[in-house]
Amino acid sequence: xxxxxxxxxxGGTGPLPPRxxxxxxxxxxxxxxxxLPAEQCPVRNVLDRLGDAWSYLVVLQLTGGAMxxxxxxxxxxxxxxxxxxVTLRNLERDGLVQRTVxxxxxxxxxxxxxxxxxxxxxxxxxxxxxxxSHHDAIRASRRSYDAAGKx
Amino acid sequence: xxxxxxxxxxGGTGPLPPRxxxxxxxxxxxxxxxxLPAEQCPVRNVLDRLGDAWSYLVVLQLTGGAMxxxxxxxxxxxxxxxxxxVTLRNLERDGLVQRTVxxxxxxxxxxxxxxxxxxxxxxxxxxxxxxxSHHDAIRASRRSYDAAGKx
DNA sequence: CTGAATCCTAATAGATACTG
DNA sequence: CAGTATCTATTAGGATTCAG
Numbered sequence: 001x002x003x004x005x006x007x008x009x010x011g012g013t014g015p016l017p018p019r020x021x022x023x024x025x026x027x028x029x030x031x032x033x034x035x036l037p038a039e040q041c042p043v044r045n046v047l048d049r050l051g052d053a054w055s056y057l058v059v060l061q062l063t064g065g066a067m068x069x070x071x072x073x074x075x076x077x078x079x080x081x082x083x084x085x086v087t088l089r090n091l092e093r094d095g096l097v098q099r100t101v102x103x104x105x106x107x108x109x110x111x112x113x114x115x116x117x118x119x120x121x122x123x124x125x126x127x128x129x130x131x132x133s134h135h136d137a138i139r140a141s142r143r144s145y146d147a148a149g150k151x
Numbered sequence: 152x153x154x155x156x157x158x159x160x161x162g163g164t165g166p167l168p169p170r171x172x173x174x175x176x177x178x179x180x181x182x183x184x185x186x187l188p189a190e191q192c193p194v195r196n197v198l199d200r201l202g203d204a205w206s207y208l209v210v211l212q213l214t215g216g217a218m219x220x221x222x223x224x225x226x227x228x229x230x231x232x233x234x235x236x237v238t239l240r241n242l243e244r245d246g247l248v249q250r251t252v253x254x255x256x257x258x259x260x261x262x263x264x265x266x267x268x269x270x271x272x273x274x275x276x277x278x279x280x281x282x283x284s285h286h287d288a289i290r291a292s293r294r295s296y297d298a299a300g301k302x
Numbered sequence: 303c304t305g306a307a308t309c310c311t312a313a314t315a316g317a318t319a320c321t322g
Numbered sequence: 323c324a325g326t327a328t329c330t331a332t333t334a335g336g337a338t339t340c341a342g
Contacts, residue, residue, distance in 0.1 A: 028214045029276035042286035043279050044204055050278075051202025052334095053195055063179045069304055080336055085305060095292025106303040107342080116288055123281040125180035127201075128194050130274040135193035137267055141246025220324050231316055236325065257323040258322085 049094060054079055054087045056124070059096065059113065063121050066112035096120065200245060205230055205238045207275070210247065210264065214272050217263035247271065 049055050057076045061067060067075065073084055088111060091097035096117035102108040113121075200206050208227045212218060218226065224235050239262060242248035247268035253259040264272075 029272045030211065030214060030279065042282045043207065045286060045289060046278065046282035047202060047204060047207055051198060051204075053198060053202075056194065056198055060181065063181060081305075082337085083335065086335090093293055093296040094289050095296075096289075101304095104303095107305090109304060116285060116292075119285065120281060121180045123278045126277045127197065127274045128181065130271060131193045131197035134267060134270065135196060138196060138245050138247075141267075142244055145244040145246075232325075233317085233327095234315070237315095252324095255323095258325090260324060 049090060049096075050124070052087075054083055055091060058084070058087050058091065059117060059120065059124065062097065062111060062113045062117065066110050069109050069111070072111065091117070200241060200247075201275070203238075205234055206242060209235070209238050209242065210268060210271065210275065213248065213262060213264045213268065217261045220260050220262070223262065242268070 050059075054076070057079075058072060061072060061075045069084070069088075072088075073079060073081065076084065079087075088097060088099070092099050095114055098112055098114050100110045100112070102110065201210075205227065208230075209223065212223060212226045220235070220239075223239075224230060224232065227235065230238075239248060239250065243250050246265055249263050249265050249268075251261045251263070253261070
């Protein structure tokens, strides 16, 4: 992201997107979508969160129901404790995940998708289906591209 | 991404995702989607590309039709020359963008979406619509979260 | 059990300068 | 015009340690 761009209020989180002064296409699937309003792009806010694999996987896991911290850690295998914490905090901050603490001993913390979080599941599934359907085509393209000698 | 995870063949590009040993939900919007097959996740391949804001914006721009390098650079304001080059190369490698060189003087290079690239537009639009609709809710959530004193 | 805090490194973006 | 090459600053993220 360009450090020269003025700081804009995107909610105060994460890296700031570049200014999107470009004119969005007025036809096609994006027509009528408030994509690049003035100086703040809604899409970027979402992609900055879903773009990182951890968030996507955590949300995905939670579509199956509430889970506790270590259960999530096991389910999203490979995630470090730190990244799970950070990811959950961001998702909670965005209102996608609700954190509930049961004051037992030992403490028990449960994470579940909010209604907002659940509403994201279907758009995610659409993208997931696309990825699943075209995965082979993409891999094939990469192979031929690499085989053509381009580093 | 965990460096401890074995290296898997994801096409040979980008950072490798963690192993996703988790069991995907069998119900909900993700049911029936080949999400976490064995050791390679198609979704990750796509999100690793679309996750970065530049790719998303470039694809978006190209939905409006073919564009030349500098036109893209102007349209996706704020992108550096280097990042535009890298982004276009990745998109080309994935078969989403076709690069055509016209051997004129000065050289003229045109970028357009492939059929595969265009097929991505609708899934992107779905996510975009969701982002657009819920942007306010997310921002509100962030505000109240931050107002609650959590740093 | 569920984190918070610290340290440290590898990757990445941006700026800059140069080229066919 | 359309890049490439190089350098540097920033950042993300893993490992580790400590705590309620």
